[in-house]
Amino acid sequence: MADRDPGIDQPTDLGDLLRRLRRRADLSQRELAELAGVPQPTVARIESGRAADARFRTVERLVRAAGGDLRVDLAGDVPGERPHSGLPAAVPHDELRDEAGRRYPAHLDVWEVREPRDWPGAWWAEWYNLPPERWPRPVPLATYELNRVYRDRRRRTEQVRGAVVVRRVSGAALPATSWRFVAELPGGELVGELRAHEQSPHLRWGGDERPGEREVVLDGVLVAAEHRRLGIGRRLVEALVAQLDRAGIRTARALTEQHGIGFLLSCGFRVTAPRPAALRLERPVSGERRPPR
Missing domain, CATH: 1.10.260.40 (lambda repressor-like DNA-binding domains)
Incomplete structure (x- = not known):
């Protein structure tokens, strides 16, 4: 049978x-x-x-x-036939229910509220770090977004988050000291990129080069504006760190400012004691005497 x-x-x-x-x-x-x-x-x-x-x-x-x-x-x-x-x-x-025991609308995206910033109704959550006893009103068990534009954008971002693939780019077109990683969607759309280069520590400190001593300098991490805050930048950095571990390289350095500082700190970087000085050479662009040729 x-x-x-x-x-x-x-x-x-x-x-x-x-x-x-x-x-x-x-x-x-x-x-x-x-x-x-x-x-x-x-x-x-x-x-x-x-x-x-x-x-x-x-x-x-x-x-x-x-x-x-x-x-x-x-x-x-x-035999052999099965229902469609x-x-x-x-x-x-x-499985989620509201305070009255009712199901939430099926066509909406519903998520649990664990802290005020999870709830669109908590307009104060982004600016104030208040303890629960000082919240202006209690937060619900779960919430959803009625605005269809926001809803479609949220679904799109979740699809992107699950579909992005991170890989290292290599080949004859890149120098041996290049460390380049890209984040792509299945169709080949580029949504993020990390670039770094390898250098010898003795170039910074002088002295003789020690065999096997290597470090990497992070040149930049870029993510398309519409796909930010999805963890793509972190995945790029994690891919770099994993490759560094395999290569036996212990140190990665970076110079950044503003939002990049918090991002790299969250990825495991630490602020070092030496602080570089920002210098500028500005030449006059006028009819004054020009330097000899």
Whole structure:
């Protein structure tokens, strides 16, 4: 007897299916109801399981309005045949409930609030570091963003965060002392880059060069503006450090200012005692006497 798919005899949870479809189409219950020509309370009853005897025509209109395709699979016991299983991805926050025990909207992105800055309603969180007892109001268990532009941007950033690949660039076109890493999306789009070069410590201190003594100077870490604050810069630095460990190089140096200081400190760099002096040579650009040629 042929093996059976374990999901064949399990009834489809129509409410769960409809929530998945709504999330994929980014539609609220009201928006889906308007597209399908069905009352919004009907959608709510189906998703909550209170409309177990929903009409086939109603279900068909809702599924098609959400971009799905309703089909009946009669594979039966024919060997080798299995039902079609093309369900949309599950709603990731389906287990979360609000203070009243209700589910959060399926089409939104819902996340837990662990501290005030996780909550868009905490307008004071970015500027004040207040203890919990001094918060102007209590924070919710979870939250979401109603603005579709922000929501789409958030989903896009999460996709980028999971898809970015960091690799080292090497080849005949680069000198042997070059350390270059790039962060790319699957299609080859460049979203970040790290460049560094290797030098001998004796060039800074003078004296004889010691065999095997090497260090790297970090020239810069760049990340596309729309993809910042996703950890891409940190991943580039971590890739460099991993390669340095394999090469037996213990020291990496960098000069930076402003936001770059906090970034490198978070990556493990430490401020050193010697402080460079900023110098400038400015030559007049006028009709005065010019230096001899």
